[in-house]
Structure formats: structure tokens, C-alpha cells
Amino acid sequence: MTSDGEALLSVRGLVRAGIDIPDFELAPGEALAVVGPSGSGKSLFLRALADLDPNEGDIRLRGDARGAMSAPDWRRRVTFVAGESGWWAERVRDHFEDWEAAEPLAKRLGLPEEAGGWTISRLSTGERQRLALVRALVQEPDLLLLDEPTSGLDTETETAAEEILAERLSVGAAILFSTHDEAQAGRLANRCLRFAKDGAAEITSCR
Amino acid sequence: MPLIALDYWDLALAALLLLVNAGLSIWLQLGLARDTLIAAARMAVQLSLMGLVLKMLFGMVSPWLTGLFALAMILFAGREAMARQERRLAGWWGYGVGTTAMLAAAAIVTVFALTTQVRPDPWYDPRYAIPLLGMILGNTMTGVALGLHTLTATAAREKAAIEARLALGHPRNDALRHVVAAALRTALMPIVNSMAATGLVALPGMMTGQILSGVDPVEAVKYQILIMFLIAGGTGFGALTAVLAAAARITDGRHRLRLDRLAPKKAR
Numbered sequence: 001m002t003s004d005g006e007a008l009l010s011v012r013g014l015v016r017a018g019i020d021i022p023d024f025e026l027a028p029g030e031a032l033a034v035v036g037p038s039g040s041g042k043s044l045f046l047r048a049l050a051d052l053d054p055n056e057g058d059i060r061l062r063g064d065a066r067g068a069m070s071a072p073d074w075r076r077r078v079t080f081v082a083g084e085s086g087w088w089a090e091r092v093r094d095h096f097e098d099w100e101a102a103e104p105l106a107k108r109l110g111l112p113e114e115a116g117g118w119t120i121s122r123l124s125t126g127e128r129q130r131l132a133l134v135r136a137l138v139q140e141p142d143l144l145l146l147d148e149p150t151s152g153l154d155t156e157t158e159t160a161a162e163e164i165l166a167e168r169l170s171v172g173a174a175i176l177f178s179t180h181d182e183a184q185a186g187r188l189a190n191r192c193l194r195f196a197k198d199g200a201a202e203i204t205s206c207r
Numbered sequence: 208m209p210l211i212a213l214d215y216w217d218l219a220l221a222a223l224l225l226l227v228n229a230g231l232s233i234w235l236q237l238g239l240a241r242d243t244l245i246a247a248a249r250m251a252v253q254l255s256l257m258g259l260v261l262k263m264l265f266g267m268v269s270p271w272l273t274g275l276f277a278l279a280m281i282l283f284a285g286r287e288a289m290a291r292q293e294r295r296l297a298g299w300w301g302y303g304v305g306t307t308a309m310l311a312a313a314a315i316v317t318v319f320a321l322t323t324q325v326r327p328d329p330w331y332d333p334r335y336a337i338p339l340l341g342m343i344l345g346n347t348m349t350g351v352a353l354g355l356h357t358l359t360a361t362a363a364r365e366k367a368a369i370e371a372r373l374a375l376g377h378p379r380n381d382a383l384r385h386v387v388a389a390a391l392r393t394a395l396m397p398i399v400n401s402m403a404a405t406g407l408v409a410l411p412g413m414m415t416g417q418i419l420s421g422v423d424p425v426e427a428v429k430y431q432i433l434i435m436f437l438i439a440g441g442t443g444f445g446a447l448t449a450v451l452a453a454a455a456r457i458t459d460g461r462h463r464l465r466l467d468r469l470a471p472k473k474a475r
Binding site: 050051052054070071072073074075076079080081082084085086087088132135136139 | 369378463
């Protein structure tokens with residue numbers, strides 16, 4: 001895990017106001033949990049990797065520098081799912097390039113097939129959160145950046161979501177996810193990026 | 208038909224209507240009397256000064272003075288358009304985007320009208336140039352201000368939706384498309400509505416003025432139709448330029464939404 005050829009993600013010298021991140025690498029199939037108190041910078045960190053806020057650093061995906069590709073190309077491969085989901089059209093299916101391809105995943109997360117025809121305004125917060133996750137999953141990015149992906153889901157759906165994420169890891173994708181649930185951090189990840197109140201982070205073992 | 212000139216007694220008589228209004232306000236305790244009278248006095252003084260300036264300007268027919276006066280009108284319009292926005296772009300952009308768009312739109316449309324349709328001699332004759340510019344600019348200003356106001360307010364409100372698209376790898380033009388469309392619809396609504404209602408509900412001021420000064424109604428109507436086309440063109444061009452420039456400014460080359468480039472919300 002030392003050469004860029006092997007690492008899926010390598011982060012060196014990431015500079016973004018408000019947070020202090022150590023250099024680290026992620027191997028294919030590896031999950032890293034991002035933990036720490038509210039407001040310590042977990043979301044800022046995930047947004048920075050997705051290049052949604054101005055930031056600097058040598059960030060590489062499978063050796064390809066982020067700066068050498070367009071931002072949309074980068075985000076198709078390194079996809080961020082925000083804690084608060086966003087919707088821009090009237091119906092669920094309008095937010096998917098191919099809703100039929102998304103249906104099996106949606107079904108596993110407890111949404112019926114006809115959910116594609118639902119209007120956004122009738123969705124509960126939890127339904128929106130699950131559909132936003134599906135929306136990112138169907139694009140099959142190399143790296144998923146998930147901001148508290150299962151907060152507010154019931155135990156059954158949370159388990160289903162974790163199974164889906166574990167499958168992604170097994171085919172070689174990597175996942176960075178923030179959570180307040182130390183047990184979930186331990187279930188999905190071996191290593192944790194632990195934030196202190198002042199935004200300084202260090203890599204620790206999750207257990 | 209000769210022009211019926213008004214003397215100052217005629218104006219004083221009409222001003223009696225205002226005094227009646229003010230009296231009603233005092234009687235009903237509406238608290239409007241003071242504001243009404245001050246506004247009326249301002250209107251009378253401002254218009255009288257404008258009359259004197261225009262008379263001087265028309266007497267000289269100087270391209271430089273006419274151009275300078277037109278520029279001053281546009282700069283004032285820029286300030287007014289900026290003041291009408293709740294979330295404006297920070298720094299000089301807040302003034303610059305709207306003003307530049309208005310300058311380009313109003314100047315192009317006015318010069319177009321002067322050189323091809325109205326064709327006074329010389330083409331910059333202030334008697335034609337300044338009133339034409341005033342009518343085009345007044346409406347373009349409304350369109351630009353509405354467009355920019357809607358764009359920035361909607362982008363701030365729809366931050367989650369825009370960033371969800373950006374995060375999925377959509378380019379910024381796609382991510383902002385529904386916001387830009389909403390801003391342009393709002394900007395063009397007044398002129399579209401006013402074209403639809405003109406002649407049925409409202410007789411436009413310019414046409415009425417020409418008729419009162421003795422012009423054949425059919426000729427006055429032709430002028431009014433020309434003006435409406437010019438206004439629609441100026442508003443559309445100005446609003447499009449301003450909204451697209453502002454949309455580019457609230458995003459960046461890395462396809463990020465940059466709401467940090469908006470000034471803090473105005474205290475109300």
C-alpha cells in the first residue's frame with residue numbers, strides 16, 4: 001500500500017480551512033470510518049475530497065491526479081452523498097438516468113417498485129436518504145463518500161444498507177463514511193479517521 | 208391639432224387632488240400625509256430639473272454630452288437594480304454584472320433603433336436618443352434586477368439540490384439549469400404580461416402622450432409597437448447577459464457552487 005499503483009485513493013497535503021488531515025491511503029475494498037463530535041469537520045473533509053469546496057492537496061485515484069481531470073469526471077468516480085439529500089425534479093425517476101436499473105437496489109432498501117413514479121414532496125426524510133444513496137450507487141463510483149448514510153434508518157434497513165456497502169467493497173470499491181455509531185464504524189471499517197473538536201484528525205483503529 | 212400648453216395654475220389645480228389625499232390621510236390617521244407630500248414635491252423638483260437639463264441638451268445636440276447623460280442614466284439604473292436584490296454578488300460584482308448587462312443591452316437596442324428605424328438626423332439627436340434610452344433602460348432594469356434577485360435567492364435556497372447534482376458529476380450548467388430558467392422566466396414575466404395587456408387594459412404612457420400632443424393615433428400606435436419590441440428585446444438581452452454572468456460567478460471552473468461569493472443577507 002505504498003505505491004500509487006496499488007492504492008485506490010491517496011491523499012497528501014490536503015489543505016482546507018477548518019480541518020487538519022493527515023496523509024493517508026485507501027486500498028481497493030477498504031472502508032474508512034470518519035468519526036468525531038458534531039461540527040468537528042467530518043462533512044467538510046468529505047466535501048473537500050469530492051472537490052465541492054475550494055481545497056488543495058495531492059489527491060489521486062488509482063494514481064490519477066484529481067487536478068488532471070475535470071471536476072465532473074472526478075465526481076463520477078469519487079461520489080459524495082450529503083447528509084441532507086437534494087432533489088431538482090418533480091418525480092423520483094427523473095433523478096435517475098435509468099430508474100429500472102436502480103429498482104433492485106431501491107427494493108433491497110425497502111422501497112417498492114412504483115417508487116419511481118412518486119413525487120418528491122411525498123417522500124419521508126428516510127426515503128429520500130435511501131434514494132439518494134441508490135442514486136450514487138447505480139453510477140458505480142470507485143470511491144463513495146457517504147455523510148452519515150444510515151442515520152435515521154430503522155435497524156432492518158440499516159442492515160440492508162450495510163450489506164450493499166459490503167458488496168461494493170468486495171468488488172474493489174472503497175468507501176469513506178462518517179458516522180456517530182462506533183459499532184457501525186467497527187462493522188464496516190478497520191481504520192477510523194478520528195476528528196477532535198478543533199478539526200484535527202488522526203488515523204486510529206476503530207476497535 | 209395644436210398642443211394645449213399647460214400653465215402653472217393648471218398644475219396647482221391638479222395638486223389640489225394631493226391635498227385632498229393628504230387631508231383624508233390625516234382624518235383617517237393613515238400616517239401617509241407627510242410621505243405623500245414629500246414624494247410629490249420630490250417628483251415635481253426632479254422632473255423640473257430634468258426638463259431644464261433636457262432642454263439644454265436638445266439645444267446643443269452634442270454627441271459627447273448626450274453620451275455622458277446616457278451613461279449617467281445607466282449608472283443610476285445599475286445602482287437601483289443592485290438595491291433591489293436581497294442576495295447580491297459580493298464586492299464590485301454586485302454592481303458590475305447588472306450595470307454592464309444593462310449598458311450592453313440598452314446601448315445596443317437604442318443605437319439599433321436610432322440608426323435603422325427612427326433615423327433622426329443626426330442619429331444621436333438627444334430629442335430621440337434620451338427618451339428612447341429611458342424607456343428601454345427602465346424596463347431592462349426591472350428585468351435585470353428581477354433576474355439577478357431570483358437567481359441568487361433560488362440558488363441559496365436550492366443549495367442541496369444543486370450540490371446533489373454536482374456531486375453526481377453533472378456539469379455546473381446542468382446543475383444550475385432549473386435555477387437559471389426560473390430567473391429568466393421571472394425577469395421576462397412583466398414585459399410579456401404587459402405586451403399581452405397593452406391596448407386592452409392599459410393605454411401606454413408614451414402613446415397617450417403623443418396623442419395628447421396632437422399626433423394621429425395610428426401613428427402613435429406604430430411608435431408604441433416599435434417601443435414595446437425594443438423594450439422586450441432590451442429586457443431579454445439584458446436579463447440573459449446578467450443572469451448567465453452571475454450564474455458563472457456563483458460557480459467556478461471546478462464546478463463548485465460558490466455561495467461564499469454572495470454578500471451577506473441584507474438586514475431588513
